Amino acid sequence: MSRKPRTSAPGAAKGADASSFTLTDNATGQSWQLPARTGAFGNRLIDIKKLYGDTGVLTYDPGFTSTASCQSDITFIDGEKGVLLHRGYSIEELASRSDFMETCYLLLYGELPTPEQKASFDADIKNHTLMHDQFISFYKGFMRNAHPMAIMVGVVGALSAFYHDSIDINDLSQRQLAAHRLIAKMPTIGAYAYKYSLGMSFPMPRNDLSYPENLLRMMFSNPAEEYKINPVLARAIDRILILHADHEQNASTSTVRLAGSSGANPYACIAAGIASLWGPAHGGANEAVLKMLEEIGGVERVGEYIARAKDKSDSFRLMGFGHRVYKNYDPRATVMRKTCHEVLGVLGIDDPKLKLAMALEKIALEDDYFVEKKLYPNVDFYSGIILKAMGFPTSMFTVMFAIGRTVGWVSHWKEMLKDEDQKIGRPRQLYLGHKKRKYIPIDNRGHTDKKTSWSWLWGGR
Numbered sequence: 001m002s003r004k005p006r007t008s009a010p011g012a013a014k015g016a017d018a019s020s021f022t023l024t025d026n027a028t029g030q031s032w033q034l035p036a037r038t039g040a041f042g043n044r045l046i047d048i049k050k051l052y053g054d055t056g057v058l059t060y061d062p063g064f065t066s067t068a069s070c071q072s073d074i075t076f077i078d079g080e081k082g083v084l085l086h087r088g089y090s091i092e093e094l095a096s097r098s099d100f101m102e103t104c105y106l107l108l109y110g111e112l113p114t115p116e117q118k119a120s121f122d123a124d125i126k127n128h129t130l131m132h133d134q135f136i137s138f139y140k141g142f143m144r145n146a147h148p149m150a151i152m153v154g155v156v157g158a159l160s161a162f163y164h165d166s167i168d169i170n171d172l173s174q175r176q177l178a179a180h181r182l183i184a185k186m187p188t189i190g191a192y193a194y195k196y197s198l199g200m201s202f203p204m205p206r207n208d209l210s211y212p213e214n215l216l217r218m219m220f221s222n223p224a225e226e227y228k229i230n231p232v233l234a235r236a237i238d239r240i241l242i243l244h245a246d247h248e249q250n251a252s253t254s255t256v257r258l259a260g261s262s263g264a265n266p267y268a269c270i271a272a273g274i275a276s277l278w279g280p281a282h283g284g285a286n287e288a289v290l291k292m293l294e295e296i297g298g299v300e301r302v303g304e305y306i307a308r309a310k311d312k313s314d315s316f317r318l319m320g321f322g323h324r325v326y327k328n329y330d331p332r333a334t335v336m337r338k339t340c341h342e343v344l345g346v347l348g349i350d351d352p353k354l355k356l357a358m359a360l361e362k363i364a365l366e367d368d369y370f371v372e373k374k375l376y377p378n379v380d381f382y383s384g385i386i387l388k389a390m391g392f393p394t395s396m397f398t399v400m401f402a403i404g405r406t407v408g409w410v411s412h413w414k415e416m417l418k419d420e421d422q423k424i425g426r427p428r429q430l431y432l433g434h435k436k437r438k439y440i441p442i443d444n445r446g447h448t449d450k451k452t453s454w455s456w457l458w459g460g461r
């Protein structure tokens with residue numbers, strides 16, 4: 001992977017700050033000056049890029065609770081105020097006034113498109129929605145009851161086995177081609193995973209339909225009859241995709257950036273992001289919320305589960321609640337709840353799970369534990385209720401999240417490759433293991449009871 005040519009004059013980096021921080025080692029009395037960086041909203045950071053080189057001291061931050069892994073212009077979150085901006089535009093405005101294709105253009109290219117730019121971007125995405133015919137055989141390798149996220153990880157990674165014309169990351173036109181291909185193909189790949197589980201044929205995407213309309217038709221059409229698009233559902237899907245498009249350095253985006261930092265091809269990087277998103281603490285939470293609501297069953301048991309969520313000895317957590325960054329309402333959850341009411345109203349569905357979710361939210365938000373820990377509903381709390389009402393099976397909820405988030409992943413991948421500060425991600429560690437010890441031949445080792453299982457070696461929280 002060739003070093004990036006320096007495009008800007010070697011002067012002050014963006015966000016440079018003449019001030020600094022002092023680090024003092026109280027054990028030795030030594031002090032060091034650490035340069036400061038200032039974000040667009042005046043937040044100051046300690047630049048520790050050279051800390052270890054200058055001091056021999058590492059920082060320790062598992063989960064990166066206090067660490068900025070990169071610089072970025074794409075998305076800004078103010079967790080205290082519940083603010084989410086994409087290239088400076090609020091998620092509330094984008095969700096109500098933009099559409100997903102326009103939001104994709106904004107995230108990828110930094111500005112809202114002109115009418116001509118939007119038309120040509122739409123057309124280019126439509127040019128890449130089809131899958132290579134041989135690609136379909138990949139699905140046949142899976143059991144019909146395979147989780148669709150398992151299929152997504154495998155099939156998206158396999159794109160690099162087909163599209164050799166867009167895996168050279170040093171060729172800018174190949175980077176763009178891969179980015180557009182991934183955005184275009186994710187609905188097709190996801191819908192086919194669902195159709196495969198049903199034993200149904202794979203409907204082709206159609207260029208006379210919009211992005212959300214194609215997704216709905218590929219998911220729910222029946223080859224024996226004409227599929228009628230419900231414009232309210234298409235608009236709701238479009239908004240759900242906008243709400244999931246990007247969210248700065250979340251676990252899956254950080255996974256994509258780390259994979260990309262080694263020079264891996266874009267399809268492999270996005271497959272890695274899909275794998276990370278699948279976890280119930282991240283994108284898998286929408287599926288976990290529905291399972292939790294089904295387990296709670298009725299409002300009369302909400303108190304029992306709230307108590308379990310507060311009980312340190314109980315591993316149960318209120319799925320769809322809490323967030324590493326938001327210590328206020330997740331603005332996406334507010335839009336999602338409004339959309340939930342709209343969709344269920346249009347569909348004439350009186351889903352007891354929605355009532356249960358609202359009761360759960362109300363009780364939790366009045367409970368000291370949740371108030372003190374600033375645990376609010378996040379983007380995943382309501383999304384599953386809407387998707388279920390539209391006919392999506394629970395197992396497809398995280399696939400929908402991945403379809404929306406692909407543009408965020410590829411936008412960060414593109415930004416990472418252009419960043420002159422960027423190099424292969426290689427964190428260090430705090431080593432607490434054995435000091436050096438001599439090898440003992442097996443005949444000189446003690447014996448254990450043959451029945452000793454390995455389970456005790458795994459341990460567990």
Ligand code: SDX
Nearest residue numbers: 247250281282283285309317318319320321322323324373
């Ligand atoms: C997404 O990063 C992103 O931006 C992600 C995302 C995106 O768009 O990419 O926004 C999408 O992943 C949303 C989050 C979906 N996950 C869930 O809804 C799962 C339930 N939530 C939790 O697991 C948790 O809140 C996390 C994982 C979301 C955040 O965990 P943190 O930041 O590591 O916080 P923590 O686990 O340290 O919790 C802090 C305290 C703990 O109590 P104490 O040890 O301090 O006493 O809050 C408690 C936790 O026990 N807590 C919860 C809770 N979430 C946190 N207690 C009960 N129920 C919960 N849901």
